[in-house]
Amino acid sequence: MSSDSSNTLSPRESGKYIAEHADHVTIEDAGVETAAKLVLEVVTASSDGRLGDRFRAHPLHPQTADPAAVDWLFFVTTLNFNFWAPVSSTKYGVRYGGELYDGYFSLCAAVNRALDEGVPLTDPAYYSQLELGQLRQLLRSDTETEIPLLEERLQAATEAGKVLVAKYGGSFAGCLRTAGGSAQRLLRLVTDEFVSYRDQADYKGRRVSFYKRAQLLIADLWLCFDGQGLGHFDDITSLTMFADYRIPQALAYLGALRYSTQLTELLQAEHVFTSGEPMEAEIRGCSIEAVERVTAAARRMLERAGRPADHARLNSIVVDNFLWGYRRQHVKETDAVPYHKVRCVYY
Template sequence: MAPSLSSTRAPPRARVPLQVRAAAAVAAKSSRTAAVPLPSQRVLDSCRTVAEHADQVRVGDAAAIDHAAHTILDGLVAGRYSTASWRAHPLHPQVADRHAAEFIFLLDLMNFSFWSDSDTLFTVTYRGIAYTGYWSLVAAINRARDEGIAITSAYRMATMLRETLQHVFRSDSETPISLFEERFEAIRQAGQVLLRRFGGSIVNLIKEARGSCQALIELVLQHFPTFDDRSTYKGKTVYLYKRVQILVADLWACFEGRGLGAFHDIDLVTMFADYRVPQGLVHLGLLDYSPALLAELHVGDLIPPGSATEVEIRTTSIWAVELVARRIKELLRKRTDLMETPMVNAILIDFYVWDYAKAHQDELAKIPIHRTRTIFY
């Protein structure tokens, strides 16, 4: 005779409060991922390893780091570099709202490869002013919105026609925007992911990170592979994450650390390794290129993405800025004359060096940039 159902049923389980179950789930997830470094720490750890064993690039000595730290600290104390600096440029969104977050997402989705093979740069004229480089992209987005093209909306991104994007990125010079097809593919895919996974809203993506820029970086890397900037050096993976880190930095700066830009762990973000900041770092004595590398750069040949040369330039830049940030923090601890201690992190130092390099282009002309055609910067 088969046993009755009642005789085999397990005793009723005690009802566990929802809060307890949620806490247990978080703890279990934390235990599973505890061994995985946060994304910005992955960048720092892997870049330090390369920087300490690089063949063609060296980080400046202690004296150079100290001198740069004092120079940059003076700028921070004077208030020339803070989160407020970001919105000081009239092309950047002037109101920190949902539309600004959408603008920033599209901006950093497209934030790469502005140098030209010729002497003539891709140029966008907006409200009577001709812009090149990074600012040509910002101007193009503003111009499109003025023309009634809702280019920052997820739906418009997902359904973007090639002809429409060609119109958005039309050049006012003979040089077209570089890597157009890659930009077209990235914008379509990103719009589709926003619609499918985040209800068509970048705000939902940001809120899912719950105030952690590291969680936001992981979400972006997981769902938007165009941001997954990594290389291999002597058989080991090197994480660089330029555009995804500048995405969270731009949100933080635009919102001045509040609202959608409130990240409790923003100081973990590293500098953003591109082709302009290394040039400024060499000028400041924070990087030292070997004679052979300098000769190669002066020739102007393309340096392949992922090559040892490119990886060394980018990783040493990240590590040099980290050392400067640490030195500035040491100096601040000794200062007793400040009414208010300025915020110091790799983001603001990156902003400083980038602005410095742009403002002193003629002076820095003798230091060639490395020419690498890539979607990552």
């Protein structure tokens, strides 16, 4: 799949275009306002906290802001896709520090477990040469369910590692230096150089992009480094939310997204969509546009409250992080709204 940017809409443009032409997903203003009020409560309550401190507050995240953290974030993000299991099945899980983790955190736990065992798993020189049996052992599950798409994860890791070794001094920090503090330059570099990050689709005559993992990588670097040093990006607000399967679920639960009867029936039946098909693209694209609207609404609320200076702390990354955390904190309630399911490397 080509990453030709000249004919491809950016994620923000894609969200707007898809929302304008969608047949099965509608953005509801009342739900946008509801989500914005919730976001504002969190932003207001945490206005004095450093983003980096909040990122490092999770025990599985890097506790330093250095090149080792850069390589940890790149490796984890390269493998950070597709953890869902059918409703009746047990999820892939990894026990670490006395706690059993699932989803994204199961991957973090597995990587940290390997590092504790003396395996240099986040070193591109190491993972560029990984074999399937090695990766299976390193990502072994502590439940009855193995990690999905293991072969695809191996391919993503080895391809990325080889590029870093050959062109960027054996570290993703080399890519950061090449990008020179621009989120958009780094986004283009990542989607050009690393095949598994080329998260695009064709929708109603246009080439659209979502770039979920590429944008998430940049955002996590920004958060980890508190916007300083290797994590400084002059244009960080140019990123959108990270279109996966859980943020749309949260948006639908809050009433910001409304699905057609046909789409709802497919979701309830646990239909597995194909990456890039129209309904799947509409869910993801409308989620991007919905978060843009939530962010704008929350900023208007800040202005009305006489706090326009807090705009710098309120962007699509912060809103995405809030919605992702909100879904995890309200699992039973949000699971009343089924999420869409896809088996792919993009999210």
